[in-house]
Amino acid sequence: MTTYLVTGGAGFIGSNFVHYMLRHHTDVRIIDLDALTYAGNLENLKDLEDDDRHVFVRGDICDRALIGDLLRGWDPDVIVNFAAESHVDRSITGPEIFVVTNVMGTVNLLQRAKDAWYDAGQKTWRKGKKYIQVSTDEVYGALGAEGYFTEETPLDPHSPYSSSKASADHFVKAFHDTYGMPVCITRCSNNYGPYQFPEKLIPLIIRNASEHMPLPVYGDGMQIRDWLYVEDHCRAIDLVASGGRPGEVYNVGGHNERSNLFIVKEIISRLSARLDDPAICESLIRHVEDRPGHDRRYGIDPEKIRKELGWIPETNFGTGIAKTVDWYLAHRDWTDHVTSGEYLRYYEEMYGERMR
Ligand code: NAD
Ligand code: DAU
Numbered sequence: 001m002t003t004y005l006v007t008g009g010a011g012f013i014g015s016n017f018v019h020y021m022l023r024h025h026t027d028v029r030i031i032d033l034d035a036l037t038y039a040g041n042l043e044n045l046k047d048l049e050d051d052d053r054h055v056f057v058r059g060d061i062c063d064r065a066l067i068g069d070l071l072r073g074w075d076p077d078v079i080v081n082f083a084a085e086s087h088v089d090r091s092i093t094g095p096e097i098f099v100v101t102n103v104m105g106t107v108n109l110l111q112r113a114k115d116a117w118y119d120a121g122q123k124t125w126r127k128g129k130k131y132i133q134v135s136t137d138e139v140y141g142a143l144g145a146e147g148y149f150t151e152e153t154p155l156d157p158h159s160p161y162s163s164s165k166a167s168a169d170h171f172v173k174a175f176h177d178t179y180g181m182p183v184c185i186t187r188c189s190n191n192y193g194p195y196q197f198p199e200k201l202i203p204l205i206i207r208n209a210s211e212h213m214p215l216p217v218y219g220d221g222m223q224i225r226d227w228l229y230v231e232d233h234c235r236a237i238d239l240v241a242s243g244g245r246p247g248e249v250y251n252v253g254g255h256n257e258r259s260n261l262f263i264v265k266e267i268i269s270r271l272s273a274r275l276d277d278p279a280i281c282e283s284l285i286r287h288v289e290d291r292p293g294h295d296r297r298y299g300i301d302p303e304k305i306r307k308e309l310g311w312i313p314e315t316n317f318g319t320g321i322a323k324t325v326d327w328y329l330a331h332r333d334w335t336d337h338v339t340s341g342e343y344l345r346y347y348e349e350m351y352g353e354r355m356r
Helices: 012-024 042-048 064-074 088-093 096-117 160-179 201-210 230-243 260-275 303-309 317-330 332-338 342-355
Strands: 002-007 028-034 054-058 078-081 130-136 183-188 215-218 224-226 248-252 257-259 285-288
Touching: 002 012, 002 064, 012 028, 012 042, 012 230, 028 064, 042 054, 042 332, 054 064, 064 096, 078 096, 078 230, 088 160, 088 342, 096 130, 096 160, 130 160, 130 230, 160 183, 183 230, 201 215, 201 260, 201 317, 201 332, 215 260, 215 342, 224 260, 230 248, 230 303, 248 303, 257 260, 260 285, 260 317, 285 342, 317 332
Parallel strands: 002 028, 002 078, 028 054, 078 130, 130 183, 183 248, 215 285
Antiparallel strands: 224 257
8 A cells, every 4th residue: 555645636636646546546545635725626526535545634735733743644655746826827916825835835845754754863764755746847947949848958937936836846856965855856738637727728718718708818829838638647647656766857748739829729619519609719819918927838858757657648639628628518517616706806807907
């Protein structure tokens, strides 16, 4: 039995990872720690209520005593840290919480894991332990028309979000280089799939288009992201947990670069066909004021994880986006719940002025 402490397991990728692990392994136990911020939602884990391999704990990764208790009480073999403030636009209007959660929270997890796993006298780590930091391609900054991010690309973050993630990555590496802590860092490109909060491009466009609302495209819409179906990301993390070499970074990407405008038009055409609704059409698109400091292009070279761990993306974009659109159509109640209350205030603050 391998015990995982998964943080942020009620969010988008974290909840998909928890489901993935319980589906693919019988011999795992998951302690799922999440603060349930606006982005975390227990509905994402509802079907696991009767699965005693999954234990949910509401709490903050910055909480020193709680993390210490969880590590002593459950003695996890692997910590996978998904917990973060994850939205670039929110980091532009309010950067401080990104430092608290993404930097201080990560350092707290590292420090508590060191307390639990490190024998300072012998300078040895307990066998079979590993810490995984789920990071992002955004730490590398932006690409021009050519080339890809490799694990050797220097960090050059531009947004408060990516700066906080890069800072956290430096601390993770520092714990490896200074104390020999067994860590791995994964840096993944843009994920899409079920349970993604509708502040991010794909679920926001699906929701707005279904309601015949305007579809906000920042600037000219020709920025490029490298889209990966979330389940492929979960498999990559599973492989890094079991086979990733300590101290190493693994880039994870779908070789699926698309412009934002392409993505928006693709969703329009699929939704319109699925719902047989000609009012879902390209005239809903609104080019609005661009995101400040907007990175033009991301593109991952995933060769290292392919060569070392045999990972390749298995879901092509056509299949992934069809599954995603179907999931959102079948879970309108989920979208309605998560977009009530605070979301409406957020939407007005972020888009009200831009759309008028
Ligand atoms: P998300 O915003 O959907 O989920 C984040 C989760 O963390 C939420 O459940 C939230 O409640 C929880 N959380 C926030 N602050 C916390 C705290 N202080 N203590 C405990 N829990 C807390 O994010 P996501 O898109 O699922 O991203 C997960 C991780 O993957 C993040 O670290 C992000 O940087 C990284 N990542 C995301 C993508 C992407 O495309 N979404 C791509 C690469 C990397
Ligand atoms: O690259 C990995 C990153 O992908 C993760 O680290 C982040 O946590 C995740 O949020 C995501 O960041 P992006 O900024 O790329 O994702 P977002 O969905 O916010 O935006 C995708 C692109 O679409 C980006 O170029 C901005 C644009 N966009 C976004 C929104 C929300 C729009 O044009 N209109 C919008 O309304």
